[in-house]
Amino acid sequence: MPELPEVETIARGLHKRVAGDRIESVWIGNKREPLKSPAAKIAATLEGARVDQVRRVGKHIVFDLSARKGASQWIVHLGMTGRMLVAAPETETASHTHLVARLESGRELRFVDPRRFGRLEVQSAGFTGPGTEPLQVSLEDFVQLFKGRNAPIKGALLNQKLLHGVGNIYADESLFRAGIRPRRRASSLTRQESARLHSALQEVLKEAIAAGGSSVSDYVDAEGEEGFFQLQHCAYGRAGEPCLVCKTPIKKIVVAGRGTHYCPKCQK
DNA sequence: ATACCGACCTGTCAGC
């Protein structure tokens, strides 16, 4: 579900609501839970810890924690359908709730994930994510990332070891804005095209963050609110509809195993 | 080293 703008929105909301709060106790479901660290270790790390900060790294939510034993981090990846919600304890627990952290303030932090593609882990400190931050990468570094890559540019944008945080929606939207076909080999982009893609990507991500992310089917932020960037999508989810620039019907194909939307006339 | 493709899960929706 969530890509960079959605995770950014969620992390900001969580920071606003739980920073400074303390985790009193943790409940973890016991059947095939989406854990990268052992459940006992997660519980031991979270219980008693204070949440200093909640922030985004790539598509991960990072909780910076401090406790008597020292600093640690709780790292959450929401996968396709994960949600991290702040709820009053009397609120009914959604099905597919895998973790509940009870806070000193009386509220609960709940991790819900029907498809269980999400991942939870804890570590001592220093999580940096797999790749480079798309909002911070310079044009020079951006060009360097794609140099010599034979993969389609869309696949390269989705590769988290290169840039982390870009997913299917924002890959399609930024390629549309840059006027580049998703199947073009990454190495075939001219300097000018790379520059267009670099700024298109950063613009799209910033606009999406300003809109609170894209709610296509069920994304909601930490407050349970939907985003509204889906109203500004030009390519993603618009197969068969007229291009907003030239009226040519948007095409849908499969690239790098993912549904891919583009304008056959505007994108070269 | 790089790229592709199926697997991992559940829910939803279109078509029969």
Added chain:
DNA sequence: TGCTGACAGGTCGGTA
């Protein structure tokens, strides 16, 4: 109404 299959915002591991 109910079944089947395709598809969904993501990643991983095996294979070529």
